[in-house]
Amino acid sequence: MPELPEVETMCRGIRSIEGLRVTDVIMSECQLKPISLSPPISEMRRVLEGQKVLRVDRLGKRVLIQFEKDDYLVIEPRMTGLVMLENPPNQTHLRLEIVFCSCLIEGQSDGIQRRTVVTHKKMLFWDRRGLGTVRLMKPEVLNHRVIRRLGPDALRMTSSLYAENFKHKKKAIKVALLDQSLVAGIGNIYAAEILFLAGVDPRLLCNQVTGPQWQRISKATREILLTAIEYEGSTLSDGTYRNAINGEGSYQQCHRVYDREGVSCTRCQQGKISRIVQAQRSTFFCPVCQRKRGCHPSLPQ
DNA sequence: CATATGTCCTGAGAGC
DNA sequence: TGCTCTCAGGACATAT
Numbered sequence: 001m002p003e004l005p006e007v008e009t010m011c012r013g014i015r016s017i018e019g020l021r022v023t024d025v026i027m028s029e030c031q032l033k034p035i036s037l038s039p040p041i042s043e044m045r046r047v048l049e050g051q052k053v054l055r056v057d058r059l060g061k062r063v064l065i066q067f068e069k070d071d072y073l074v075i076e077p078r079m080t081g082l083v084m085l086e087n088p089p090n091q092t093h094l095r096l097e098i099v100f101c102s103c104l105i106e107g108q109s110d111g112i113q114r115r116t117v118v119t120h121k122k123m124l125f126w127d128r129r130g131l132g133t134v135r136l137m138k139p140e141v142l143n144h145r146v147i148r149r150l151g152p153d154a155l156r157m158t159s160s161l162y163a164e165n166f167k168h169k170k171k172a173i174k175v176a177l178l179d180q181s182l183v184a185g186i187g188n189i190y191a192a193e194i195l196f197l198a199g200v201d202p203r204l205l206c207n208q209v210t211g212p213q214w215q216r217i218s219k220a221t222r223e224i225l226l227t228a229i230e231y232e233g234s235t236l237s238d239g240t241y242r243n244a245i246n247g248e249g250s251y252q253q254c255h256r257v258y259d260r261e262g263v264s265c266t267r268c269q270q271g272k273i274s275r276i277v278q279a280q281r282s283t284f285f286c287p288v289c290q291r292k293r294g295c296h297p298s299l300p301q
Numbered sequence: 302c303a304t305a306t307g308t309c310c311t312g313a314g315a316g317c
Numbered sequence: 318t319g320c321t322c323t324c325a326g327g328a329c330a331t332a333t
Contacts, residue, residue: 128312129325169303
């Protein structure tokens, strides 16, 4: 499930398309239900054909590709989507291909119109479950529909931003960390890892989190996400997540709590990692060293 | 307005 | 073995 580190890895992996020109946009043949594409493929091809990629960026968990005529492609991998250059895991779940060339030579020789394309490269969107979306939009729409709905990027969060934006919320801190309108980029894996490193009970309500706790959460956010980027993200046991050339991430080796129910806590050596469900999602934590002081109604002080 | 629940989708794995 | 059922969770629509 691509979160900030995985999406950052995707962006870095495909950044070599910057400066290249689109020659075609192809919706791969797929018997499965088509992914959400807006506008439809023919219009998308018409708009993008001939345009040069200016830059590849990340917006929270989305990949943002800016083209020269102020068109922006917003790719949301959601659960199983991958943005790649080559070697997709299979052809079955290949959804979209954008074909580039670095150089387009057009001219006449011997009275015949010739067109020479140099250096082909493709950007692929592969998505097993098909929940991902690919949308093309103008800057006003991008600003209104995407950017304005997102909180600050997780790597830009400070303890005071956390405190100001979260302290009036009545939901559990773990649930709030997943809310992209409060902070952009954190998903289920990294929310668990961040709260473990910060030593904060995931059930603690935001309006009960203390100043020192916000500082620890802020510090842990940077620490966990930056390290996970160095490791190129987490490829879980289902093997779904891959980088742009089908390599695995390795941060899963560093997970301290995620998907480790029943394992002894690496920090306190006493607790065993618990799994609970919050907002229909699994939460993993150490009940000993993330025991909240004073706040959760179902826990003794 | 804020918070909670339902929906989409496919494949892996459990259980019988 | 093969079937049915449940689950995984990101974002958004709809409900409370």
